[in-house]
Amino acid sequence: MKIGDVISLKERVITQEKMSAYSGPGKNIHTDDEEARKVGLPGTIAQGLMFVNYISEMLARTFGGKWLEGGELTVSFRKIVRPGDTIRTLGKVKNVGNGKITLNVWCENEKEEIVVEGEAIVEENNL
Amino acid sequence: MKKFSEADIGEEFGPIEIQIGDDAIRRIKAVDDENFWLNEGTETKSVIDPAILVQYSNILKTTKYSLEGLVHVNQKIRIHKAVRVGDKFTMTGKVTSKYTSRTGKIFLEFECIFMDEGDNVVLESKETYLLKL
Numbered sequence A: 001m002k003i004g005d006v007i008s009l010k011e012r013v014i015t016q017e018k019m020s021a022y023s024g025p026g027k028n029i030h031t032d033d034e035e036a037r038k039v040g041l042p043g044t045i046a047q048g049l050m051f052v053n054y055i056s057e058m059l060a061r062t063f064g065g066k067w068l069e070g071g072e073l074t075v076s077f078r079k080i081v082r083p084g085d086t087i088r089t090l091g092k093v094k095n096v097g098n099g100k101i102t103l104n105v106w107c108e109n110e111k112e113e114i115v116v117e118g119e120a121i122v123e124e125n126n127l
Numbered sequence B: 001m002k003k004f005s006e007a008d009i010g011e012e013f014g015p016i017e018i019q020i021g022d023d024a025i026r027r028i029k030a031v032d033d034e035n036f037w038l039n040e041g042t043e044t045k046s047v048i049d050p051a052i053l054v055q056y057s058n059i060l061k062t063t064k065y066s067l068e069g070l071v072h073v074n075q076k077i078r079i080h081k082a083v084r085v086g087d088k089f090t091m092t093g094k095v096t097s098k099y100t101s102r103t104g105k106i107f108l109e110f111e112c113i114f115m116d117e118g119d120n121v122v123l124e125s126k127e128t129y130l131l132k133l
Helices: A016-023 A033-038 A049-069 B022-031 B050-061
Strands: A006-013 A072-077 A086-097 A100-108 A114-123 B012-019 B070-079 B088-100 B106-115 B121-131
Touching: A006 A049, A016 A049, A016 B022, A049 A072, A049 A086, A049 A100, A049 A114, A049 B022, A049 B050, A049 B070, A086 A114, B012 B050, B022 B050, B050 B070, B050 B088, B050 B106, B050 B121
Parallel strands: none
Antiparallel strands: A006 A086, A072 A114, A072 B070, A086 A100, A100 A114, B012 B088, B070 B121, B088 B106, B106 B121
16 A cells, blocks of 8 residues: 555445444433433434444455454544434555554545544554 | 542453353444445354444443443554454453543543453553543
């Protein structure tokens, strides 16, 4: 891989069914509108860790088992994601060297608003 | 039950044992639209996303505290080993930091380590929460 290379995952549509399967069982802000409204949210929101899984899948698809034995990921959760939103997951190589590949990684919604962003590191020696 | 925001720096949680079974499979399927990790009928011993382990750190926190008022703002993971359906892990956690930002917001950091049955580190996780007091 070289600086500027872009990787991505197929778009995912977020549904309440997926959110409930991921964040249930039980009522919480990800599974129950009433619980979400109690804390000032407009309704249920997707759990941020879903997008950590999307990014991790993208990296596993790209770097294979090497991602799964030495990968590092740091992300910040920027915006809420609601049922019906469509999420694109992307990465762009920002540095190759010192035995590592570093990528900017992010998830964006259908309005191209970044909902999760961060950095991933894969050990080049593992490749 | 006390809120997690009341936890002290250095406070430890666990150990608790977990096994990657039906619960984890359900969660993986919820994010596995293209069956990258799991194909129907092939779940046994399938390699799954190690990041799914982070979900289980809530089990540690809720042994002592409620999660009310926590907003998950940042997540760091370091993966050491692949994870398979059926694997057993021991997880431990620790509150490593609590600080106030320049804008007056209070943050708490919680670190969690997942070890396999051979005492090898499989995943390290660091979660940062904004505390809504």
